[in-house]
Amino acid sequence: MPEGHTLHRLARNVDRRFRRAVVAAASPQGRFAAGAQRLDGTRLVGARAHGKHLLVRFAPPDAPPPLRRRPAGASVDGEQTLHVHLGLYGTFVLGAGEPPPVRGALRLRLVGVPEEAAGDEAAPWGDLRGPTACELLEPGEVEALEARLGPDPLQPDPAGAGRAAFVARTGASRSAVGGLLMRQDLVAGIGNVYRAEALFRAGVHPEVPGRSVGDAVLGGMWDDLVVLMRSGVRTGRIVTTEPEHRTGPGPGARGRAGGRAGWRDVAHYVYRRQGLPCRVCGTPVETAVMVGRNVFWCPVCQPS
DNA sequence: CATAAATGGCTAT
């Protein structure tokens, strides 16, 4: 579900399935009817993600296809950008072939219109439900949106500028690092699971002020997030435990009648494991509300 | 049935 890795994975899949396709767009629920009408019949030219935001560009169907791929984000006249934010529980389900029957609150359905020459390739479809944001943006609005997002561990950072900015800005703050990690202007794409798990793996208590963490540890956390989130994009799951720590019951095992533990039961060190023994030292995991969300930590592995 | 919770974020006060 939707932290940054979900959106990058989604952007990749939308791009793969829909790029260059003319789409039919509809909003059966009615909340995005006007936008769907504007998208209907346009051609999808590319999809990408920044943090938890999905950005999909559409061009008029008769626009000449670009000879070369433009730089990500570059936009030309007549193009519109669909901005999607899934929020807590939004989903964007993709498939190919016959779309499923419309059911529930379907905000937007995109269906690829088969080209004359495409033969019998199954047309792609996508169903969006429950998003926090689903809107069409002008190029300037896309720019404004991205201007307030910090560096994204899932975006290429060859010169290390994103990493350096994260370390400098987080390391300058007197606020608790557990709150800072949720700020999308400091680092884009981190959510409640990656926050708790990255802090555990770094051995940092969530209440420690950003300026007390230390640049080396902050830099290490960034590098760790790059690894964890790339893995999340590949697998579609957040798994932060090392193989040797994937034992014992997890949150999902409670009340389950003796069934084998699923991947969720061993995927995390502390997230939603309050009261359960720490996978490393056995101390009960603690929890508290921080910036309106539940945080989890091991009081021994993450000393305050 | 009703209610709560969930990997989020905006606005008002």
Add this chain to the structure above:
DNA sequence: TAGCCCTTTATGG
């Protein structure tokens, strides 16, 4: 900090 929005799923009566 509180309230609100969006939707689905799990749980309780």
